[in-house]
Amino acid sequence: MIGTILLVVSITLYAVIFNNVLGARYSTALNTILFSILSVVLHGFLFILSTYLGIGWLTVISALLIMAIVFFIINRHTIKDFFRFDYKVSYAQIVFAFMSFCGLHIFETNSIKYGRWDAYAIWNVHAKFLYEPVLWERLLDERMTWGHSDYPLLFPSVSAMFWRIMESTSPVIPLIVSFLIYLSILFVMYSSFSTQKGKILALVGVGCLSVNADFITKTATQYADSAVALFYLITILLLYKVKDGGKKSYVLLGIFASINCWIKNEGFVFFLIVSAVVFLYNLKNIKNLLFYLYGLAILFLTHISYRVFLSPKNDLTSHSYDKILEDILNITRYEMVYDKLISLLYFEFPLILIGFFISILLLGKRFFKELPLVVLLITFVAYCAFFIITPLNLQWHLDTALDRLLLQLYPSIILVTLTVVYHQFQHKLA
Amino acid sequence: MIAKRLIFIIILLLCFYSIYDHIEEETEKTVQIDEIEKGVKDLRPLLKGEDKISFLANSPEERKIHFEAQYILAPLIVHRGNQGDKYALIIENFNYPLDSTFRMEEFKEVKRVEEKRFNFILMERK
Numbered sequence: 001m002i003g004t005i006l007l008v009v010s011i012t013l014y015a016v017i018f019n020n021v022l023g024a025r026y027s028t029a030l031n032t033i034l035f036s037i038l039s040v041v042l043h044g045f046l047f048i049l050s051t052y053l054g055i056g057w058l059t060v061i062s063a064l065l066i067m068a069i070v071f072f073i074i075n076r077h078t079i080k081d082f083f084r085f086d087y088k089v090s091y092a093q094i095v096f097a098f099m100s101f102c103g104l105h106i107f108e109t110n111s112i113k114y115g116r117w118d119a120y121a122i123w124n125v126h127a128k129f130l131y132e133p134v135l136w137e138r139l140l141d142e143r144m145t146w147g148h149s150d151y152p153l154l155f156p157s158v159s160a161m162f163w164r165i166m167e168s169t170s171p172v173i174p175l176i177v178s179f180l181i182y183l184s185i186l187f188v189m190y191s192s193f194s195t196q197k198g199k200i201l202a203l204v205g206v207g208c209l210s211v212n213a214d215f216i217t218k219t220a221t222q223y224a225d226s227a228v229a230l231f232y233l234i235t236i237l238l239l240y241k242v243k244d245g246g247k248k249s250y251v252l253l254g255i256f257a258s259i260n261c262w263i264k265n266e267g268f269v270f271f272l273i274v275s276a277v278v279f280l281y282n283l284k285n286i287k288n289l290l291f292y293l294y295g296l297a298i299l300f301l302t303h304i305s306y307r308v309f310l311s312p313k314n315d316l317t318s319h320s321y322d323k324i325l326e327d328i329l330n331i332t333r334y335e336m337v338y339d340k341l342i343s344l345l346y347f348e349f350p351l352i353l354i355g356f357f358i359s360i361l362l363l364g365k366r367f368f369k370e371l372p373l374v375v376l377l378i379t380f381v382a383y384c385a386f387f388i389i390t391p392l393n394l395q396w397h398l399d400t401a402l403d404r405l406l407l408q409l410y411p412s413i414i415l416v417t418l419t420v421v422y423h424q425f426q427h428k429l430a
Numbered sequence: 431m432i433a434k435r436l437i438f439i440i441i442l443l444l445c446f447y448s449i450y451d452h453i454e455e456e457t458e459k460t461v462q463i464d465e466i467e468k469g470v471k472d473l474r475p476l477l478k479g480e481d482k483i484s485f486l487a488n489s490p491e492e493r494k495i496h497f498e499a500q501y502i503l504a505p506l507i508v509h510r511g512n513q514g515d516k517y518a519l520i521i522e523n524f525n526y527p528l529d530s531t532f533r534m535e536e537f538k539e540v541k542r543v544e545e546k547r548f549n550f551i552l553m554e555r556k
Contacts, residue, residue: 097441101441101445104445107449108448108449111449112460113457113460114459114463114501117497120463120497120501121497121501124501125497125500125501125504128501128504128505129504129505132504135505136505138481138505138507139505141507143482143507143509144507147500172449172450175449176446176449179445179446179449
């Protein structure tokens, strides 16, 4: 119990420290949610590192707490600033709270103790391996590749770090982690607009995420896809905010973009797309690029090291070039992807279709100048292209994975659509 | 002022509690996993030092139960079917035949645990 309290205290303290060191010129609400998430990521990452190096987890937490205390002694004003909140309750906050509880109620009624199939077959079983301080390396054994042991470890590490400190593998922890991820998606969406009139649009976004039972049911499965959706959403939001956030915003963008690599394999593709777009749009501004590189360095380089030296080979890379070419030239595969995509967009995620349609309608030729939209569009095309060349049975792969890939993009597309609407009618709303 | 934050924390804790309360509701899958966990609890100490085990279940849904068994038995690596490991864990359920790769005469029974839906038998290679 004491260990768990120390871990929670450490996560809270580092959220405050990050806010102090990295806090960009964003609203208090956005900074709070961003740095709380970043603090959890830091602890998850250190947990993986300490497990790999064989250092006791309690020792690491104790060291973190001592460093935090030293930081607060040196920067006493930080604590005062943290408690200097704007306590005024606005109508928007009341509506947000009401919407959140509607969403959380749907989440709760769709939760299952051990999660759905992939939760106990992949993600929570990875967490169970990580829970073991010595025997965890068996997860990377070739005999475990059927359990997708090549997947990045950050998502299961969050459950495992609590399990290790509690000395119990209670199924409540992964459930609470999923619950907090869903809550964080709502918070990030709400804090994406800071102006009073922008809050109306933010509430529309929160509404879309708190009444869509399909979306909420999928976030309650305890799969990593909701975490991917959260970090896509944050990265897309930061892409919008880089203009007004100062130099720190590029560092933050680099950090959050690189976290995607550590969540799921498609996150790595997303990270590459974001980085390519950031580079292309900032060719004349080397300073911004350097800040971006500075932000992504640690997580990206450690991820590459993990891929090269530790992780087993992915089963989806087993295709020969001849087979890939054959699949690319096979029209039937395109038809199958199209049919499945259209049926999902119509029946489960119509807002994705509507969002793209509204954005094209409002932006016209300026569509390709909207950086976050370009990122999402390329990611969407990359997902579809991936299915064309998948070595697995295509129909089975589409039936089991495509809806989850759309779930990953869903909150980001809502945010982008609302931002396009906001910018378009800014002079009327502001 | 502080009351607002306290109210928020209390509501959040209530949400956690309602989730905790909700997951205690039994579904077919949770009953299955709970029973496997209960069943193998007494068998685990006998497998100390082992890193892998063959897993066999005489159920038409063997493939699915294999994942639950892996979840429960991690960090032990659970092989599906008889793969020549020193130990084999058999889950008996109903009257379906066992995997054809398994030869009873090659093994001796170490321990048997009987639960409501399944019987758990730990076998050691002779």
